[in-house]
Amino acid sequence: MREGREANLVLFCVDASGSMAARKRMTQVKTAILSLLLDAYRRRDKVSLVTFRGAEATVALPPTGSVEVAARLLDELPAGGRTPLAEGLVEAGRLLVRERVRDPRMRPLLVVVTDGRATAGADAVGRSLIAADHLARLGVSAVVIDGETGPLRLGLAAALADRLVADHVPVGEVSAETLTAAVRGRVA
Template sequence: AVDASWSMAAAERMLATKGAIMSLLVDAYQKRDMVAMVSFQKDRAYLVLPPTSSVERANSALQEIPVGGKTPLAAGLLLSYQVIERELNQNPEIAPLLILLTDGAGNVSLTGAPPRDEALMIADMFHDKQFRSVVINTEHESLDRGLARELADRLAGPCYSLADIRADNLYETVRQELDR
């Protein structure tokens, strides 16, 4: 799931984020894993790439993700959860892994409740189902408010800084999570 809001709009952060995702897509293709991509921005989440093993389709979808607007984090998490549930219903043998790239600063509500509370409630749903997750914190270190870390804690998964996760070690980080 990719946060494509204004807080991600700094060209260097979005470029680094897309580079990290591309590394994951190439690895998934080589391993014949399926990947799906959810983007969230403005007031909703979008399934920009239904589950596929096509790196070409994934790359095309990734390049076309627009950037800007608010951060409907809860909507992105909920759609990701629904995609995973649907895939598990079709193939109970899969071992899903949510890779969430965000600063954790949701500011759009689904129900009128505080956006942060909604996102944390949906994170609890992932935890309750024991879905594995990795949060890659895209917040600049000097501005980090700990929101991505809090979200990772609720998801019961690790949180890494985008500054620390580059293409050369992203593969190892995600592989470790997949091998758990």
């Protein structure tokens, strides 16, 4: 039994819609998760993944410390469709609450990878901000990796980070290196 050491749970909440270069982004996220799991093994940390696309959010990878399990479950991640950002944030909140019940000493880090452009359902942006407010009330450490590109920038991911009381990291191009650096800088 470990003593005096809380485990980290790094929960990626990733836009798998067609609004960003989804397939390439999902490959980068998978690479980052596997890299973090290799690092985390000796610390007993866990990594999890919630994806959102179409009209729903899915727990694509339940919390695990196993590189083998993650590699198998992340082998084929679907991408494309609209962006149900609010649903992704709500599902991430549910998973974090469940994990807190299982292990109250667990230290969560929520990593939201999005351009902030919620497009699924009525008042998609407004609902995503309400979901962000709920997550902020949970007191979870968070970072928003902002993949917004192009000449017209709406700043929606930055607004989401404000509501989450999260760090905002504008990257334009999401890479495994950017993701792992953002996480490694925030977990002990």
